Amino acid sequence: MQYFDPHIHMVSRTTDDYETLARMGCVGMSEPAFWAGFDRGSVESFRDYFRQLTDFEPKRAKQFGIQHFTWLCINAKEAENVELSREVIAMIPEFIDKPNVIGIGEIGLNKNTRNEVTIFKEHVDLAVQYDLPILIHTPHLEDKYQGTRMILDVLCSDSRVKRDMVLVDHVEEHTIGLVLEAGFWAGMTMYPVSKCTPERAADMIEKYGTERLMANSAGDWGPSKPTAVPDLIMVMRKRGHSEATIRKIVYDNPLTFFAKSRNFKFTPRE
Numbered sequence: 396m397q398y399f400d401p402h403i404h405m406v407s408r409t410t411d412d413y414e415t416l417a418r419m420g421c422v423g424m425s426e427p428a429f430w431a432g433f434d435r436g437s438v439e440s441f442r443d444y445f446r447q448l449t450d451f452e453p454k455r456a457k458q459f460g461i462q463h464f465t466w467l468c469i470n471a472k473e474a475e476n477v478e479l480s481r482e483v484i485a486m487i488p489e490f491i492d493k494p495n496v497i498g499i500g501e502i503g504l505n506k507n508t509r510n511e512v513t514i515f516k517e518h519v520d521l522a523v524q525y526d527l528p529i530l531i532h533t534p535h536l537e538d539k540y541q542g543t544r545m546i547l548d549v550l551c552s553d554s555r556v557k558r559d560m561v562l563v564d565h566v567e568e569h570t571i572g573l574v575l576e577a578g579f580w581a582g583m584t585m586y587p588v589s590k591c592t593p594e595r596a597a598d599m600i601e602k603y604g605t606e607r608l609m610a611n612s613a614g615d616w617g618p619s620k621p622t623a624v625p626d627l628i629m630v631m632r633k634r635g636h637s638e639a640t641i642r643k644i645v646y647d648n649p650l651t652f653f654a655k656s657r658n659f660k661f662t663p664r665e
């Protein structure tokens with residue numbers, strides 16, 4: 396089955412991974428900007444990173460027939476440095492009209508600090524100003540519920556934010572309901588050790604249905620499995636879900652959501 400991975404960090408993966416994903420049916424992907432494993436020292440580091448995301452990765456993906464899209468931001472972990480964050484936010488418009496840029500992300504909170512909230516709001520402002528979709532990172536483990544509540548409060552109290560242009564990622568059983576009920580899109584991240592497994596993702600699909608819901612691997616440089624979406628396809632087939640239901644989660648929904656970005660130009664396979 397053809398599928399789209401809406402959240403995967405290919406800068407940290409090898410070219411062999413692109414080949415494997417293509418063999419597994421991956422036809423498109425989107426890569427949010429995120430932490431590099433270390434805090435970057437200057438705005439120039441981010442400018443180079445954005446060149447990698449908007450120039451090099453789409454070319455690498457294309458060799459295997461995969462269409463690569465991206466999101467730009469300074470992530471919540473580095474948002475503690477407010478001065479640097481503001482320089483990065485001021486530089487992002489240089490890249491906004493590159494052909495593979497969908498919107499602003501993955502923004503959100505990490506430790507739910509005051510500086511993170513300040514920078515989160517400034518990113519939301521940028522997205523609203525340019526009428527771009529937003530991709531949200533929700534915090535890990537013990538900070539997730541509280542952080543998700545704080546993020547949704549910021550978004551819901553800003554009447555300029557169009558909720559169907561926001562994807563809230565890394566939802567789990569205790570946060571998915573909040574996100575969907577408020578009218579946002581939700582993404583389930585399937586990791587081998589934390590977040591959610593393909594089985595738990597299938598459980599959530601069975602409980603919440605397929606509207607405004609998608610699944611991703613978030614494949615990065617930590618313990619992660621870039622082929623987690625094909626794993627979910629297998630789990631859903633084993634449970635007897637129809638091909639149309641599976642395709643809605645792994646292909647139709649990502650395309651419907653990304654089409655809200657004026658820059659999203661995807662060519663479906665014949």
Ligand SMILES: [Zn+2]
Nearest residue numbers: 427429501613
């Ligand atoms: Zn991510």
